[in-house]
Amino acid sequence: MIFYFSGTGNSRWVAQTLASMINDTASDISKIEVIPPLTDEQQIGLVFPIYAWGAPEPVVSFAKKLQQTGAFTFGICTCGADAGMALRKLSKNFHLDSCYSLMMPNNYIIGGTNMDVEKKENCIQKIKSASAALQIITQEITQKKPVYRVEEGAFPRLKSSIANWGFNHFAKTTKPFYTTDACTGCGLCEKNCPAHTITLHDKKPVWDKSCFQCLRCIHECPAAAIQYGASTANKGRYTIQKYL
Ligand SMILES: Cc1cc2nc3c(=O)[nH]c(=O)nc-3n(C[C@H](O)[C@H](O)[C@H](O)COP(=O)(O)O)c2cc1C
Known part of the structure; x- marks a missing residue:
């Protein structure tokens, strides 16, 4: 079972594409009232966008409610550039055997003047690269191979602690x-x-x-x-x- 949260569709597309490749189901966290039984699941995945180098609050609270079963677990975040230590932090709430980041078109446009949507060619290129990366991720998940392939960026500890705390409390x-x-x-x-x-x-x-x-x-x-x-x-x- 793959659980996802998505604002503008990047993470939904990743979750649904992956689900179709590994013959699984993708469910939208924001629409789940009761977590379905997971004991028979081969794998449990969380897919979500990065918000200020962290996982969105609904993903964190959902992960806290998830029960660890014998299933292989993974987290995939989508981000415009880098993810900091978001997946390492999330894994403390729900242990993730594998962690990935996928660079996708940026949707953060509420910052300074330089923070705008990307050029069409950039968006197409990012989606194409993510598509190719998903082929490899599919194989690794099917083999239940633990992998940590996350673009953490510079100063990940600082960004995922102080900056993320500031975002969650004030922004x-x-x-x-x-x-x-x-x-x-x-x-x-x-x-x-x-x-x-x-x-x-x-x-x-x-x-x-x-x-x-x-x-x-x-x-x-x-x-x-x-x-x-x-x-x-x-x-x-x-x-x-x-x-x-
Ligand atoms: C509030 C907010 C904060 C963001 N923070 C980051 C960030 O810290 N690093 C990054 O690379 N992208 C950041 N982004 C960009 C998104 O993570 C990225 O565009 C993501 O793929 C959007 O996924 P979605 O379409 O599933 O919502 C941020 C976007 C939003 C809306």
Whole structure:
């Protein structure tokens, strides 16, 4: 069984692609109310995006609830550049026999002006390389071969401790979210929010206090009407759907 969390589709695509290659099932963590029985599973995998060199909060809390069985376990993170020590840390909550990172198109557009979506050619190249890497990962998982192939980047300890702590405690505010006049009140953001933090009031989305910062609402808005403070106004939007 492969469990995944995904904001803009990269990790969902990885989980579903891998599931079809190893003849397994991929389940969305944000839609699971009760964890299914796992005792008969050959392998248990967690697939998720990197948020500030850590695993997203819903993934960490899900991993804490998972029971270790005799199954081979693995974690695969998708990231724009590097993952720090996210998988080593997650493995303390749920032991992972194998850990991988896959570089995928970046969706973090709420930082400085240099943090935008990547050029189309870059996105295509990254998805192509990840596809090739998944072929190898498939073989290794099928052989239950323990592997640690993670791009940790520079200063991984510092990034996955202090920076990740700062992100989880201060950066996940929803205050900067707003919609422009382009908002049609379609309600897709409310329907799709994995944190269930958005509700429509007078046909306009209103965000509760905090969210996972998956940025799905911003990237998937059909009218590109959702902004986050001043940081997203002149930036592109990304979903893997555009590339499949
Ligand atoms: C809040 C946030 C923080 C991020 N932090 C990192 C990071 O620390 N390192 C990195 O390489 N990519 C980072 N990214 C980029 C994503 O990990 C990457 O684009 C990922 O593949 C998105 O997966 P998804 O489409 O499944 O949501 C971040 C993205 C978001 C939204």
